[in-house]
Amino acid sequence: MSDSPIHLVDRSPRVSAEELLAGFRPSERFGEVSFDTYIPDPGQPSQEEAREALRGFAASVEAPSGGGFLGRLFGRRPARAAKAGIYLDGGFGVGKTHLLASLFHAVSGPKAFGTFVEYTNLVGALSFRKTVEALSGYRLVCIDEFELDDPGDTVLMSRLMRELSDAGVRLAATSNTLPGSLGEGRFAAQDFKREIQVLSDQFEVLRIDGEDYRHRGLPEAPEPLAADDLEASVAAAFPDASRVAVDDFPALVDHLSRVHPSRYRQLIEGLQGIVWRDVETITEQAVALRFVVLADRLYDKDLPIVSTGVPFDRVFTEEMMTGGYQKKYYRAVSRLTAMGREGLQRAAGPDREATAR
Incomplete structure (x- = not known):
């Protein structure tokens, strides 16, 4: 991570009406x-x-x-x-x-x-x-x-x-x-x-x-990396650091409040990978709902995630997972888990792929 990677907290995209409408098409995943x-x-x-x-x-x-x-x-x-x-x-x-x-x-x-x-x-x-x-x-x-x-x-x-x-x-x-x-x-x-x-x-x-095809025969959520292993794992997973966004998770979720959700697609434009340090459980509903939108846009672009902190099945509180917005949170956990598994597989390499699964 020594090659000056991107930080999402430094991005504040401005998008015209025409650009917004042009974005209403299937993501790369379904292109x-x-x-x-x-x-x-x-x-x-x-x-x-x-x-x-x-x-x-x-x-x-x-x-x-x-x-x-x-x-x-x-x-x-x-x-x-x-x-x-x-x-x-x-x-x-x-x-x-x-x-x-x-x-x-x-x-x-x-x-x-x-x-x-x-x-x-x-x-x-x-x-x-x-x-x-x-x-x-x-x-x-x-x-x-x-x-x-x-x-x-x-x-x-x-x-x-x-x-x-x-x-x-x-x-x-x-x-x-x-x-x-x-x-x-x-x-x-x-x-x-x-x-x-x-x-x-x-x-x-x-x-x-x-x-759910994403989880057939697979664990619900992989364990995140230990903090000491992060730098080496990121280097192995993403050889081109110039297209990887590295952020402290608490700062990122705070930054989302200053970017309209309609611009989250542009927020992650040009990226090939995501790295989050110190993922923690989100406790405020408004913050969690914004994060769900980001998770959806990351999944649209099929971006692998490497992270430390809590696993993604603990990123929302138990109350959220059983409350009125539970459908959004279940979907987000499902998608974050898939992207997190892909990130760990890349970091582990082919010899350890089974372990990462």
Whole structure:
């Protein structure tokens, strides 16, 4: 770490409206996926059913339909995708984002792909009316990880979706069901339908069952490095120190309060790795929610993380993990664990890869 690495706390990006909108596309992780690259689990028939339903939905978006909005909404479409929108409900890591990104790639533009949080942040950055004006001319708007734990944001997004649908925009969304609710299968879908009352009968709801592929047969969270091992491990994991961001964790989470979440994508632009010293449990809800957004953007770019301090399954308090925002925190822990495991594997090298796992 002697080659003057980057520090995220030194970055304060400024982003124009045009740059924000240009960023509404699948991340590098899903930049080239397709329906053909999605491999359904043979033991979970709902995965193949969802893939075929989305193929039909993509065809319906591409199919010509005259008569203005009513023609687009009720005109000629494949019977399977007769509704204006499609909604994927399922647990963590079953491939919903892969399928949603495949839908995005299968449809010609203009189009947008972003997470629920990114759209709410877009409204915060541009205003509601300007966001509607910007997206109303799109053919397809994809909303990944629709969230129901913040009533204000949910109502905001419901209104946005209603206005976009009225403008003839086709919509697709995904959401996660909490691990304890996987057997119920209707929690997220029913709440989603209540919150988008006008659109509810226009959405086809698809349940995708399966196991989180990121953790199949793997431990929940790898142990962080000892402080004395950090420098050598970082040098082994990231030979090009000029593209690694090294930060003291407490200072980083404090810095996030001074950067609008809509700019977190630009905050980590150009990086190939992340190093955090002294990871600690976050105890304030507002701080934790900002950190969740950063974790999502890091996962989008598939950035390995090397860290010291507490393991990532302890970065949020027990109260947070069982409270109203637990879905966000479960997702963040799942993703941080995957990136942390990748960082340790790189630091360990091929001879110790099994140990790092």
